[in-house]
Amino acid sequence: MKHLIAPSVLSADFANLQRDIEMINSSAADWFHVDVMDGVFVPNISFGFPVMEAINKYATKPLDVHLMIVNPDQYIERFAAAGAAVITVHYEACVHLHRTVQAIHAAGCKAGVALNPHTPVALLKDILADLDLVLVMSVNPGFGGQKFIPNTLNKLRELKAMALQINPDLIIEVDGGVGIHNLEDLIDAGAMAFVAGSAIFAAPDPKEMISELKNLKTGTLNI
Numbered sequence: 001m002k003h004l005i006a007p008s009v010l011s012a013d014f015a016n017l018q019r020d021i022e023m024i025n026s027s028a029a030d031w032f033h034v035d036v037m038d039g040v041f042v043p044n045i046s047f048g049f050p051v052m053e054a055i056n057k058y059a060t061k062p063l064d065v066h067l068m069i070v071n072p073d074q075y076i077e078r079f080a081a082a083g084a085a086v087i088t089v090h091y092e093a094c095v096h097l098h099r100t101v102q103a104i105h106a107a108g109c110k111a112g113v114a115l116n117p118h119t120p121v122a123l124l125k126d127i128l129a130d131l132d133l134v135l136v137m138s139v140n141p142g143f144g145g146q147k148f149i150p151n152t153l154n155k156l157r158e159l160k161a162m163a164l165q166i167n168p169d170l171i172i173e174v175d176g177g178v179g180i181h182n183l184e185d186l187i188d189a190g191a192m193a194f195v196a197g198s199a200i201f202a203a204p205d206p207k208e209m210i211s212e213l214k215n216l217k218t219g220t221l222n223i
């Protein structure tokens with residue numbers, strides 16, 4: 001399997017959202033990464049259902065929805081109805097994580113769990129078999145344009161080793177400070193899906209940058 005590129009809509013130009021969505025549609029990207037922030041779980045507010053529905057109206061690729069919100073359970077069906085293909089909740093935001101994962105699957109979506117930089121990968125051992133995806137945060141969630149935290153590489157290696165034992169089909173995604181400068185190291189550490197915001201939208205030619213990210217390492221991943 002070739003690695004997946006998920007441009008983060010958070011870094012798009014919201015005054016020209018349809019234009020940026022169509023750029024992603026016509027690019028080498030695999031998914032749209034949709035960051036929902038509530039101002040409680042993270043110190044920032046992004047957008048909610050109206051924007052998510054607008055993205056879904058024009059997007060022709062799966063929506064990979066990252067919920068940085070408390071009490072995600074109460075919104076899962078609405079995000080599924082708004083077009084989510086993958087719903088990722090935060091480990092740190094869920095008291096009954098297994099129930100939340102069941103609810104995501106019951107809503108017809110793939111289920112992901114995100115880990116903040118300080119949260120050990122080992123805490124996922126007893127839920128890993130039930131997950132489709134783990135999102136390893138390589139910055140503290142809340143803002144685009146932050147610097148990649150190097151310890152993420154150790155976390156990815158540890159998660160990859162766990163996944164090989166427990167859930168070989170698991171998609172390992174990484175988010176925050178990802179770009180052409182570190183993509184190869186991240187692939188080597190075990191990641192296979194890459195969220196990129198500023199690396200794409202601050203590039204002179206965002207569509208060309210998506211192609212560069214997609215084609216950086218030739219061949220297929222050993223997953």
Ligand SMILES: O=C(CO)[C@@H](O)[C@H](O)COP(=O)(O)O
Pocket residue numbers: 008010011033035066139140141142143144145146175176177178195196197198199
């Ligand atoms: O979830 C988040 C931030 O909380 C990310 O998806 C960022 O939007 C990634 O932005 P860059 O670090 O790639 O600029």
